[in-house]
Amino acid sequence: MKIRIRFSKTGFLRFIGHLDLMRTFQKAAARAELPVRFSEGFHPHPMMSFASPLSVGETSCGEYMDTELTESMTGAEILDRLNAALPDEIRCLSIRQLPDDEKKKNNNAMAIFGRADYTVSIRPPFDSRLAGSDLSSLTSSYLSQPARNITKKTKRSETNVDILLYIYHLSFSDGAFQMRLNAGSKVNLKPEVVMEDLLAFSGTGGFEEIFSGKVPRDIWLDIVRTDMLTDDGVSLSQTGVPLP
Amino acid sequence: MRKPALPDEILLKIDKPARYIGREINSIDKTKEQKNGMIDVRFAMCFPDVYEIGMSHLGIQILYHMLNTREDIWCERVYSPWMDLDPLMREKKIPLFALESQDPVKDFDFLGITIQYEMCYTNILQVLDLSGIPLRAADRCDGDPLVIGGGPCTYNPEPLADFFDLFYIGEGETQMFPLVDAYKENKKAGGSRTDFLRKAAKIPGIYVPSLYKPEYAPDGRLVSFEPLYPDVPRKIRKEIVKDMDAAYYPEEPIVPYIRVTQDRVVMEIQRGCIRGCRFCQAGMIYRPVRERSRDRLTALAEKMLAATGQDELSLSSLSSSDHSQIQPLIESLIDSCSEKHVNISLPSLRIDSFSLDVMSRVQDVRKSSITFAPEAGTQRMRNVINKGLTEEDILTGAAEAFKGGWTKVKLYFMLGLPSETEEDMKGIAELSERICECFFDTVPKEKRKGKIQLTASSSFFVPKPFTPFQWAVMEEKDEYLRRAHLVKDTFRQQLNNRSMHYEYHEADVTVLEGVLARGDRKLSDVIEAAYRKGCIYDAWGDFFDFEKWLAAFRECGIDPDFYTVRKRHEDELFPWDFIDIGVTKAFLLREWKRAQAGELTPNCRESCSGCGAASFGCGICVKERK
Numbered sequence: 001m002k003i004r005i006r007f008s009k010t011g012f013l014r015f016i017g018h019l020d021l022m023r024t025f026q027k028a029a030a031r032a033e034l035p036v037r038f039s040e041g042f043h044p045h046p047m048m049s050f051a052s053p054l055s056v057g058e059t060s061c062g063e064y065m066d067t068e069l070t071e072s073m074t075g076a077e078i079l080d081r082l083n084a085a086l087p088d089e090i091r092c093l094s095i096r097q098l099p100d101d102e103k104k105k106n107n108n109a110m111a112i113f114g115r116a117d118y119t120v121s122i123r124p125p126f127d128s129r130l131a132g133s134d135l136s137s138l139t140s141s142y143l144s145q146p147a148r149n150i151t152k153k154t155k156r157s158e159t160n161v162d163i164l165l166y167i168y169h170l171s172f173s174d175g176a177f178q179m180r181l182n183a184g185s186k187v188n189l190k191p192e193v194v195m196e197d198l199l200a201f202s203g204t205g206g207f208e209e210i211f212s213g214k215v216p217r218d219i220w221l222d223i224v225r226t227d228m229l230t231d232d233g234v235s236l237s238q239t240g241v242p243l244p
Numbered sequence: 245m246r247k248p249a250l251p252d253e254i255l256l257k258i259d260k261p262a263r264y265i266g267r268e269i270n271s272i273d274k275t276k277e278q279k280n281g282m283i284d285v286r287f288a289m290c291f292p293d294v295y296e297i298g299m300s301h302l303g304i305q306i307l308y309h310m311l312n313t314r315e316d317i318w319c320e321r322v323y324s325p326w327m328d329l330d331p332l333m334r335e336k337k338i339p340l341f342a343l344e345s346q347d348p349v350k351d352f353d354f355l356g357i358t359i360q361y362e363m364c365y366t367n368i369l370q371v372l373d374l375s376g377i378p379l380r381a382a383d384r385c386d387g388d389p390l391v392i393g394g395g396p397c398t399y400n401p402e403p404l405a406d407f408f409d410l411f412y413i414g415e416g417e418t419q420m421f422p423l424v425d426a427y428k429e430n431k432k433a434g435g436s437r438t439d440f441l442r443k444a445a446k447i448p449g450i451y452v453p454s455l456y457k458p459e460y461a462p463d464g465r466l467v468s469f470e471p472l473y474p475d476v477p478r479k480i481r482k483e484i485v486k487d488m489d490a491a492y493y494p495e496e497p498i499v500p501y502i503r504v505t506q507d508r509v510v511m512e513i514q515r516g517c518i519r520g521c522r523f524c525q526a527g528m529i530y531r532p533v534r535e536r537s538r539d540r541l542t543a544l545a546e547k548m549l550a551a552t553g554q555d556e557l558s559l560s561s562l563s564s565s566d567h568s569q570i571q572p573l574i575e576s577l578i579d580s581c582s583e584k585h586v587n588i589s590l591p592s593l594r595i596d597s598f599s600l601d602v603m604s605r606v607q608d609v610r611k612s613s614i615t616f617a618p619e620a621g622t623q624r625m626r627n628v629i630n631k632g633l634t635e636e637d638i639l640t641g642a643a644e645a646f647k648g649g650w651t652k653v654k655l656y657f658m659l660g661l662p663s664e665t666e667e668d669m670k671g672i673a674e675l676s677e678r679i680c681e682c683f684f685d686t687v688p689k690e691k692r693k694g695k696i697q698l699t700a701s702s703s704f705f706v707p708k709p710f711t712p713f714q715w716a717v718m719e720e721k722d723e724y725l726r727r728a729h730l731v732k733d734t735f736r737q738q739l740n741n742r743s744m745h746y747e748y749h750e751a752d753v754t755v756l757e758g759v760l761a762r763g764d765r766k767l768s769d770v771i772e773a774a775y776r777k778g779c780i781y782d783a784w785g786d787f788f789d790f791e792k793w794l795a796a797f798r799e800c801g802i803d804p805d806f807y808t809v810r811k812r813h814e815d816e817l818f819p820w821d822f823i824d825i826g827v828t829k830a831f832l833l834r835e836w837k838r839a840q841a842g843e844l845t846p847n848c849r850e851s852c853s854g855c856g857a858a859s860f861g862c863g864i865c866v867k868e869r870k
């Protein structure tokens with residue numbers, strides 16, 4: 001039985017990296033005695049795959065892990081057992097069943113993931129420099145620009161990219177910026193890139209240290225990944241079928 | 245929820261922030277109990293090296309969980325901040341903290357430090373310094389934690405004597421609770437720090453260095469070592485666990501988030517060793533050998549795996565092949581573990597048909613290697629060190645392994661052993677060559693699945709306290725290097741040189757280890773001076789700076805040669821002689837003489853040699869021999 005689990009990662013655990021998160025899940029599944037399918041060979045490992053690594057320092061309430069069980073179980077039991085075994089700062093939130101179709105290999109979370117939602121706020125003391133600005137209209141006038149070209153540097157070349165093409169949503173509400181960005185293996189637009197460009201566009205002073213790269217991303221930004229979606233904008237939590 | 249002691253801006257800047265946040269599965273959080281006033285004693289347990297090394301140490305895990313079984317104690321962990329964090333903590337004045345509560349170590353009642361190797365001595369000072377605890381015990385006051393040391397290096401605690409309030413000599417399971425109780429009682433009675441230390445000195449296994457006075461001859465030798473008061477014991481007898489099955493063992497070990505050196509469940513199958521290799525300190529100080537029973541171990545394995553979800557189990561002990569139940573134990577563990585998709589990481593076993601069979605079942609033969617520790621290149625030298633492994637044993641084992649498909653061989657040797665001649669040095673390369681030849685002789689050309697790859701490595705011998713070689717004279721640094729080069733040259737002359745790789749350890753470190761291992765109290769000054777000059781993480785080749793150490797010796801007017809190349813007389817009083825490990829000095833001296841005569845001494849299973857450890861009345865000493 002193939003399943004997809006949505007989970008959150010918060011608090012202290014934002015400091016553990018992706019590989020360690022995977023190990024944490026493998027060990028939790030073993031403690032929970034979940035009948036996870038193992039690979040073959042001398043050192044079999046549990047078949048688990050994660051949609052996309054979360055950067056160290058970010059928190060999330062929209063992470064996904066696919067796995068396969070050798071026996072069928074109810075969704076509630078799987079979630080209960082895993083949550084009892086996981087550290088408090090990782091919570092499994094919901095579960096879906098995936099079709100068992102062998103031929104459809106490309107439907108795993110990593111392959112179908114194409115967009116991500118973020119809630120981003122500027123941390124004190126940097127936020128005070130925007131006090132008084134109408135951030136809602138800032139985001140709409142930003143989006144109504146014909147293009148926002150940024151230079152993307154790779155080891156070999158520099159290319160100009162219009163990032164507006166990859167922003168599906170950007171607004172300011174509840175004291176934070178809400179955004180839906182292109183993500184996944186092809187173009188992975190990072191929220192800090194959007195924020196930097198937005199500040200540059202705003203013309204507000206006082207962000208020089210940020211532009212020069214002196215202040216690390218996580219010091220001036222609080223980034224929460226809130227969900228992952230397919231290329232069609234469907235939340236991964238709605239893929240597959242419900243598992244009662 | 246408790247806030248991390250380190251601010252985000254630091255945690256995000258340093259390597260592996262998970263080293264400092266705690267909260268691992270099975271770690272123990274008594275925040276609530278502490279708020280409710282239920283905690284009387286806060287114990288910080290420290291391994292003075294980086295998290296990944298410290299978390300892999302079994303002794304701390306045992307004591308951590310054991311202390312936490314008591315409701316009135318909260319024991320937490322402390323490790324050395326890595327080199328990227330150390331300067332940031334100093335600059336931002338962030339005091340060193342314990343992982344669980346993230347509270348400063350300075351607020352604790354005890355700081356326990358396990359001392360596993362000499363090269364961590366400056367890290368101990370780093371821990372004290374970053375904690376804001378005065379480095380010298382004499383400068384501490386009632387509000388400071390009591391700093392207590394334990395572990396193998398405390399079998400000669402003297403070089404560290406000035407930095408510790410107390411040392412615990414021996415195995416921690418037995419007297420930790422009495423020690424904590426004495427502390428609580430003293431506190432309740434309004435007693436001072438010095439009152440407590442006087443009382444603690446009467447607890448078996450506890451050594452309070454400030455209550456003893458060493459006196460030296462003009463040439464620097466120790467001539468007397470006496471307690472300051474008549475009620476303080478003259479000798480400290482090591483503590484040992486008599487019944488391993490009844491002893492506490494953590495069934496729910498901590499599961500680190502990041503990959504640590506021992507990233508698996510570790511099960512200690514026995515303590516001590518029946519073989520008395522004459523260079524080996526562990527073989528003497530942990531006498532007599534005591535086994536855990538197969539039933540207890542099988543049950544333990546099951547519980548530990550269930551509580552951790554780890555996918556690997558390793559068996560730990562000295563000379564594991566000597567456990568009387570090793571075969572059935574490993575067989576049954578392999579069966580039960582494979583069902584659970586758990587790998588067994590085998591201890592280093594004597595190479596024979598049994599070990600080759602189990603190895604082939606749990607490892608990929610083509611990728612794994614077989615290991616021998618002949619320690620010396622010739623039979624003469626092996627007799628001197630009482631290593632009962634013959635060339636025939638090695639070649640038979642190797643031949644069998646080659647037939648089974650193994651092609652990788654690892655060999656461990658020591659250079660600079662007492663009475664070593666050029667023949668013994670060359671013997672390292674020559675023995676290696678014969679193992680290569682054995683490969684070509686045993687495996688016909690058409691059956692060879694690869695070429696033999698042999699790695700021989702040698703470390704330089706360091707004489708340790710409480711071994712028959714405690715009287716041995718060391719060599720100068722250049723002489724060590726000359727010997728290593730001679731071995732290297734001999735390797736080059738061998739026919740199969742291209743299948744063999746030889747590597748040797750640093751000579752600088754050897755000299756310093758030699759000084760500290762058999763050092764006395766005068767060295768506390770040198771260690772502090774070296775630390776002040778910036779020595780830290782000396783066990784890490786990248787950071788070890790011998791020049792700074794030499795400058796520290798000069799500054800303190802202490803000649804390292806006094807501890808290494810000076811000849812010690814048979815009746816010299818050693819700084820560690822006030823410790824009673826059960827094994828007598830008379831036995832060690834007898835062994836020293838037998839070594840010089842090249843005579844072998846039987847192991848404890850063959851017959852008892854009357855070493856003195858029988859006085860503990862347990863383990864192999866009270867077992868009947870067939």
Ligand code: SF4
Nearest residue numbers: 517519521524527562
């Ligand atoms: S076999 Fe020899 S070297 Fe190994 S632990 Fe025993 S005494 Fe020490």
Ligand code: SF4
Nearest residue numbers: 848852853855858865
């Ligand atoms: S007293 Fe005898 S049996 Fe016991 S440890 Fe010593 S030599 Fe071995």
